[in-house]
Amino acid sequence: MATIYIDNQPYEVKDGQNLLQACLSLGFNVPYFCWHPALQSVGACRQCAVKQFKDENDTVGKIVMACMTPAANGTRISIDDVEAQAFRARMIELYMTNHPHDCPVCDEGGECHLQDMTVMSGHNYRSYRFTKRTYDNQDLGPFINHEMNRCIQCYRCTRFYNNYAGGRDFGPFASHNHVFFGRHEDGALESEFSGNLVEICPTGVFTDKTFKKHHSRAWDLQTAPSVCVHCGLGCNVTPGERYGELRRIRNRYNGEVNGYFLCDRGRFGYEFVNAETRVKEPLLRDDANTTLKAVSKNDALTRVRGLLRDGKVIGIGSPRATVESNYALRALVGAEKFYTGVAKTEHALTATMIDMMRHSPARVPSLREIGEADAVLVLGEDLTNVAPMMALQVYQALYRAMLPEAEKAGIPAWNDAPAREFIQNRRGFMAIAAPADTKLDAFAAVTQHIAPDEVARLGFAVAHEIDTSAPVVEGLSEEARKIAQAIAEGLKKAKRPLVITGPSCGSEDVLKGAFNVAAALCAQGADAALSFVMPECNSMGVGLLGGGALEDAVAAVESGAADTVVVLENDLYRRSEKGLVDRLLAGAKHIVVIDHTRNGVLERAEAVFPVATFVEGDGTLVNNEGRVQRCIQVMNPQEFVQESWRWLGEVCGTVWKNIDALQAELVKALPVFAGITDVVPGAEARFVGQRLPRQPHRYSGRTSMRANINVHEPKIAEDPDSAFTFSMEGFRGKVPGSVIPSYWTPGWNSVQGLSNFQEEVGGALCGGDPGVRLIASDKQAGYAGGAPVKAESRAGEKLVVALAHVFGSDELSALSAPVAERAPKPYMALNPADASELGVKDGDIVEVTVAGVALALPVQARPGLAVGLVGVPVGVVEVPAAQLPAWGVVKKRIEG
Amino acid sequence: MLTEDLIHEIDHEAAVFEQRRGACIDALRVVQRQRGWVDDESIQDIAAVLGMTADEVDSVATFYNLILRRPVGRHVIRICTSVSCWIMGSEMLVEYLQRTLGIGLGETTKDGRFTLIQNQCLGACDHAPALMIDDDLHRDLDPGKLEKILAQYQ
Amino acid sequence: MSERPLTERIRPDGAPITLSEYEAAGGYQAVRKALGGMSPKDVLQVVKDSGLRGRGGAGFPTGVKWSFVPENPHPKYLVVNGDEMEPGTFKDRVLLEGDPHLLVEGVILASYTIGADVAFVFLRGEYLESERQMKKAITEAYAKGYLGKNILGSEYSLELYVHMSGGRYICGEETALLNALEGKRGNPRTKPPFPQTSGLWGKPSIVNNVETLCNLPGIIAKGPEWFKGLSKTANGGTKLIGVSGKVKNPGLWELPLGVTFREVIFGHAGGMRDGLSLRGIIPGGASTDYLTEEHLDVEMDYETVAKVGSRLGTGTMILMDNKTCPVGMIHNLITFFAHESCGWCTPCREGLPWAEKTLRAIERGEGVMEDLAVLDRLVVDLGPGMTFCALAPGAMAPLGSGLKYFREDFERHIREQRCPWK
Ligand SMILES: Cc1cc2nc3c(=O)[nH]c(=O)nc-3n(C[C@H](O)[C@H](O)[C@H](O)COP(=O)(O)O)c2cc1C
Ligand code: SF4
Numbered sequence A: 001m002a003t004i005y006i007d008n009q010p011y012e013v014k015d016g017q018n019l020l021q022a023c024l025s026l027g028f029n030v031p032y033f034c035w036h037p038a039l040q041s042v043g044a045c046r047q048c049a050v051k052q053f054k055d056e057n058d059t060v061g062k063i064v065m066a067c068m069t070p071a072a073n074g075t076r077i078s079i080d081d082v083e084a085q086a087f088r089a090r091m092i093e094l095y096m097t098n099h100p101h102d103c104p105v106c107d108e109g110g111e112c113h114l115q116d117m118t119v120m121s122g123h124n125y126r127s128y129r130f131t132k133r134t135y136d137n138q139d140l141g142p143f144i145n146h147e148m149n150r151c152i153q154c155y156r157c158t159r160f161y162n163n164y165a166g167g168r169d170f171g172p173f174a175s176h177n178h179v180f181f182g183r184h185e186d187g188a189l190e191s192e193f194s195g196n197l198v199e200i201c202p203t204g205v206f207t208d209k210t211f212k213k214h215h216s217r218a219w220d221l222q223t224a225p226s227v228c229v230h231c232g233l234g235c236n237v238t239p240g241e242r243y244g245e246l247r248r249i250r251n252r253y254n255g256e257v258n259g260y261f262l263c264d265r266g267r268f269g270y271e272f273v274n275a276e277t278r279v280k281e282p283l284l285r286d287d288a289n290t291t292l293k294a295v296s297k298n299d300a301l302t303r304v305r306g307l308l309r310d311g312k313v314i315g316i317g318s319p320r321a322t323v324e325s326n327y328a329l330r331a332l333v334g335a336e337k338f339y340t341g342v343a344k345t346e347h348a349l350t351a352t353m354i355d356m357m358r359h360s361p362a363r364v365p366s367l368r369e370i371g372e373a374d375a376v377l378v379l380g381e382d383l384t385n386v387a388p389m390m391a392l393q394v395y396q397a398l399y400r401a402m403l404p405e406a407e408k409a410g411i412p413a414w415n416d417a418p419a420r421e422f423i424q425n426r427r428g429f430m431a432i433a434a435p436a437d438t439k440l441d442a443f444a445a446v447t448q449h450i451a452p453d454e455v456a457r458l459g460f461a462v463a464h465e466i467d468t469s470a471p472v473v474e475g476l477s478e479e480a481r482k483i484a485q486a487i488a489e490g491l492k493k494a495k496r497p498l499v500i501t502g503p504s505c506g507s508e509d510v511l512k513g514a515f516n517v518a519a520a521l522c523a524q525g526a527d528a529a530l531s532f533v534m535p536e537c538n539s540m541g542v543g544l545l546g547g548g549a550l551e552d553a554v555a556a557v558e559s560g561a562a563d564t565v566v567v568l569e570n571d572l573y574r575r576s577e578k579g580l581v582d583r584l585l586a587g588a589k590h591i592v593v594i595d596h597t598r599n600g601v602l603e604r605a606e607a608v609f610p611v612a613t614f615v616e617g618d619g620t621l622v623n624n625e626g627r628v629q630r631c632i633q634v635m636n637p638q639e640f641v642q643e644s645w646r647w648l649g650e651v652c653g654t655v656w657k658n659i660d661a662l663q664a665e666l667v668k669a670l671p672v673f674a675g676i677t678d679v680v681p682g683a684e685a686r687f688v689g690q691r692l693p694r695q696p697h698r699y700s701g702r703t704s705m706r707a708n709i710n711v712h713e714p715k716i717a718e719d720p721d722s723a724f725t726f727s728m729e730g731f732r733g734k735v736p737g738s739v740i741p742s743y744w745t746p747g748w749n750s751v752q753g754l755s756n757f758q759e760e761v762g763g764a765l766c767g768g769d770p771g772v773r774l775i776a777s778d779k780q781a782g783y784a785g786g787a788p789v790k791a792e793s794r795a796g797e798k799l800v801v802a803l804a805h806v807f808g809s810d811e812l813s814a815l816s817a818p819v820a821e822r823a824p825k826p827y828m829a830l831n832p833a834d835a836s837e838l839g840v841k842d843g844d845i846v847e848v849t850v851a852g853v854a855l856a857l858p859v860q861a862r863p864g865l866a867v868g869l870v871g872v873p874v875g876v877v878e879v880p881a882a883q884l885p886a887w888g889v890v891k892k893r894i895e896g
Numbered sequence B: 001m002l003t004e005d006l007i008h009e010i011d012h013e014a015a016v017f018e019q020r021r022g023a024c025i026d027a028l029r030v031v032q033r034q035r036g037w038v039d040d041e042s043i044q045d046i047a048a049v050l051g052m053t054a055d056e057v058d059s060v061a062t063f064y065n066l067i068l069r070r071p072v073g074r075h076v077i078r079i080c081t082s083v084s085c086w087i088m089g090s091e092m093l094v095e096y097l098q099r100t101l102g103i104g105l106g107e108t109t110k111d112g113r114f115t116l117i118q119n120q121c122l123g124a125c126d127h128a129p130a131l132m133i134d135d136d137l138h139r140d141l142d143p144g145k146l147e148k149i150l151a152q153y154q
Numbered sequence C: 001m002s003e004r005p006l007t008e009r010i011r012p013d014g015a016p017i018t019l020s021e022y023e024a025a026g027g028y029q030a031v032r033k034a035l036g037g038m039s040p041k042d043v044l045q046v047v048k049d050s051g052l053r054g055r056g057g058a059g060f061p062t063g064v065k066w067s068f069v070p071e072n073p074h075p076k077y078l079v080v081n082g083d084e085m086e087p088g089t090f091k092d093r094v095l096l097e098g099d100p101h102l103l104v105e106g107v108i109l110a111s112y113t114i115g116a117d118v119a120f121v122f123l124r125g126e127y128l129e130s131e132r133q134m135k136k137a138i139t140e141a142y143a144k145g146y147l148g149k150n151i152l153g154s155e156y157s158l159e160l161y162v163h164m165s166g167g168r169y170i171c172g173e174e175t176a177l178l179n180a181l182e183g184k185r186g187n188p189r190t191k192p193p194f195p196q197t198s199g200l201w202g203k204p205s206i207v208n209n210v211e212t213l214c215n216l217p218g219i220i221a222k223g224p225e226w227f228k229g230l231s232k233t234a235n236g237g238t239k240l241i242g243v244s245g246k247v248k249n250p251g252l253w254e255l256p257l258g259v260t261f262r263e264v265i266f267g268h269a270g271g272m273r274d275g276l277s278l279r280g281i282i283p284g285g286a287s288t289d290y291l292t293e294e295h296l297d298v299e300m301d302y303e304t305v306a307k308v309g310s311r312l313g314t315g316t317m318i319l320m321d322n323k324t325c326p327v328g329m330i331h332n333l334i335t336f337f338a339h340e341s342c343g344w345c346t347p348c349r350e351g352l353p354w355a356e357k358t359l360r361a362i363e364r365g366e367g368v369m370e371d372l373a374v375l376d377r378l379v380v381d382l383g384p385g386m387t388f389c390a391l392a393p394g395a396m397a398p399l400g401s402g403l404k405y406f407r408e409d410f411e412r413h414i415r416e417q418r419c420p421w422k
């Protein structure tokens, strides 16, 4: 700890900080622009000026930039000093010589850091009397709107996009006061993290294009804490609603998970909520058995109750439905008749991963901890496309691994530019082995593009190189052994090595290989971590609930043990082989579907209940690290739409009073979920006697927004499930991190106000970061045995592997038009050697039948794909990711 | 497309740096020396040779005064307008050039013969006013002298 | 006539001295002496003892700067700052074109002292003749074994390359120069860390001005006492001193430090042209404060010029005569600085264009009295300590001092709504 003096008062601050961090953490209002807690200091904007004094006798002092000055013991500064104040106000005046002050038409207005800082600095009268500089804007694709005239050249955008996120198609152009931030030419920003520019930019240069299309002011949005549903990481989000429409997604800070950022899939994938394909009413198939027709809630319930009473019922859950909804279905049909909704390979892999997490000697890291690893091994995953925010954290880890060297050279970690200049392109050790090249390859010391079985063998081999008591791999080539050795060397040097793996190779052996590497590192005394990628937002939650695989459900139907199937929020065709799903649906006499969006399974149903998406109801999701997190209802849905668990409750007549009641029952039935009731304060919680407001206190039009329907203001909708209310009124003080309604404090209307809710800037939220870990390891496991043998190749066949795409592979986000625009067209990737062997060139149509689906796709030669493999973009072509890899005969289409 | 020679020259420059991107400005100069200015395609080509992206190269290219990203005439006149030359009458020369060439600063004559660019101090202050045409420095100028000099550049 | 170790070999027509001529005049003896028997520490001590101060403008003691270079890691770099873009400055060019081997020898000595493995000569983009002469000299030096592996049979090896700038004044700032040399945008870097510990590619590096390095062969060959004896003041050595503006005989001379402005302007430069009188002196390049006639007897060295409120800077002075409009001249200077701002920090990027527009309005007769308050404020806000680097404070030097010495001229422009000189 260090003692610093601010306006003559002593304060204790943490060592190794700069003055701006220290002042903000202490709750002082010091204006700033270029500094950002994740990007650290560069001293460009000169806004954070304070007066520094040599000692108590120094009355003159000198102006310094708080962000560039260490908060060393004994430092004396004044924030209130008149010269410092005047300087800060004049910096704003300088910005205003060019800033257009078009706040009324700017999407940043009302949550603009520049507005806040202008008010904070006290500047109000402008003496500038000349013309302003203007720029041409660029078309940056479907996500980001560009309005360069508003730029104050704080350089945050490029520091995020290029330095922090590794993007290479964006940057500063030109110089002096014509510096321009954008692209070399018009076009969609390539980075998977471009959406963060919206929140990184302290003014309205980069705004959310999807939000712009929805026309709303930031302060008119109704929001509540929520969790992203587009991959297994569980990033925290703040969805915003107006007029019954979901209008945007913003980051919600969770220091342990996503920190300040989101990926573009998570930020822009939300339009599925507003899609035409939503189901909004209960549907029943009419007597002629032809079409689904909207019916009353009662009719639907009566019919379904009848079906359930008379039939032999099984329930099929879903990795994209909440814990509560899956549980409700399980409760309805009975544990032994509940199936997880995924086919056996993924089913087994999920179970294995959970089992490994329960017994692994290695830590299961949070995303934050992933960013602190000092060496990384990735086995079988394309992180950027499968778990984008994990890739971003890995990228940080590799950079941060070099910071101790910079610190040895006298450069504190917060001094961002010198640290980067010192570190240059040196990075921490990373090795990646996967069937195809990945974006992170560029930063890896070792990359191997090999078939899944070889990925597994490499994992085992690395483990054995680290610790000879780990199982040995038979028949390893000398070359492969050398590679394993190199990887082992790289990992052994690290203090906090990290192994990442997941289900993408469809291989238990890959998981075991990764597990053994982590275990071997632990055996060497390293503080190793083992992280698993989970396929979907609640794969883990359903995995913990247990239940059979889809194949078991089909067997039950085909054996006659079941004749009525209830499918919960699951387009089975996206998750399982088509033939298998067809058999299930054909075999079942009655199909009841509970879902929010039309899909292939829903079209075959006899009865359909319309359900809430993640923003329309309450529920919890368990992310890849076993962290259970809560989605609180953001908006009031259409009349009939409600959570699946509510429908299921109504169907069986045991209606739960609210989510708390359901959770209490769940915990009793399945103690592993014990933590679930601690995620957020219960529905009965009140804060100084009040609920928490979903609407900001500047929410406008409350009395008039429905005046065209009825001049009377409707009664505020009730919320039985959470402490929140659909109102502007409520408590706005300090509350637990999981239920902060908005980051507003006096003077801080922008997202930067978040600092006032953190224990220290950039640190945990006051009272702890949201979410509760459900799984702890007993550290009992030894090495996984049975190193795999090399797979035989099959004459005339090739192994078809899944190629994931951040845009396109995920079911729900692909329904969002802006995301769909960025998805690839269907293609088939071949190694150029294989392409020439087949006698095909780019664009030629090649046919393959895989997992029961006949595909005819144009070829794309991809040198990074292992020889002998074929890659198809999952989600984009009709083959479910979980069915791959699979063998198939590949042949050139002979034009008739 | 860059010629083999140009690529070779850029590679040669890149060899002296710890990282190939160090030769970015050298590469831009090499291309400009041959072509007079640097077009978008060359930006992409340089990026490819140095393992950079076009955005990265252009970000650098547009920072520097001497890298021209717009087409120029056969001869580029860089007239010094900085303080010593200004004191010694560079404004008069600028006016003279604009009048005789019929173009403003930053423009190219219709016949593509000259591009007129304002330049920072040329380090010839004791022989002000001064200007450069292509690679040649001309000093102690007045309109009369300049007229004769211009005639040498067709 | 006093000794002129920097320029004594330079021909009146400025044509370059060849290697053999240079050697015949005692060239490369200092390198032989240093590499032949002096340790880097010995050389460092001699340079420290000589009191040599940087000739690039800031005047920092060279030996002291070198002493911060750590033993490791390698490679280490020496970078020659030959950017010379400051208006009114034309001194390094004379050395680069007229006696390139002097610089090569200086580079070898400096590199040897700090243990540099590679050296770069960073030249301003327009100095094509300097480029030609430097490259030629370097090729000759390699051929003679002064550069390359095991120089003159010693253990010491050095590679030397020339890099041509893309052209921006900020690249003369030593850390911006390093970014430019790395092929990046030439924004200056945060200090500390100084280049001595984390410079080019994050490695220990020294940036020195051309003229600074050219002093080394003499210092090593003849010793620190000789060097100190060259000057008239406590600052050792000679200095290239130039005069531009409306004098009878503009030019550049190598003179002992401590020579007075009067001797330079009225002696060497022959005084003002007929009919003109002297109104202002910008002593050392565009980023130094105006002095006036009353300072003519000030001795030109680092401390003395600083004492009267300006800086010796590059030692190349720009003279303002009584027929030149001070507002116009300052407007010209600020136009330069505004254009050359790198665009990194707010006061410089936004403040200089505002100052430029304000000065233009005043010069055109469109000024208002409040404009002077705006300018006064900008002088503070863009002053030392407020901006990220020294460019903007440099720009404020002539503006601030101009507002002090020539305020009446500004006010007259505004009162009369015209430029009285037009
Ligand atoms: C804006 C700016 C421009 C500069 N330009 C030059 C220059 O052209 N040449 C130079 O030698 N030093 C220049 N300097 C000074 C350098 O930063 C640095 O102090 C110098 O190169 C160090 O060399 P020395 O110690 O030998 O003087 C400039 C400084 C600033 C702030
Ligand atoms: S003062 Fe600021 S904007 Fe100006 S050149 Fe220096 S860093 Fe760049």
Ligand code: FES
Binding pocket: A020, A031, A032, A033, A034, A035, A042, A043, A044, A045, A046, A047, A048, A049, A065, A066, A067, A068
């Ligand atoms: S926040 Fe400190 S200079 Fe920008």
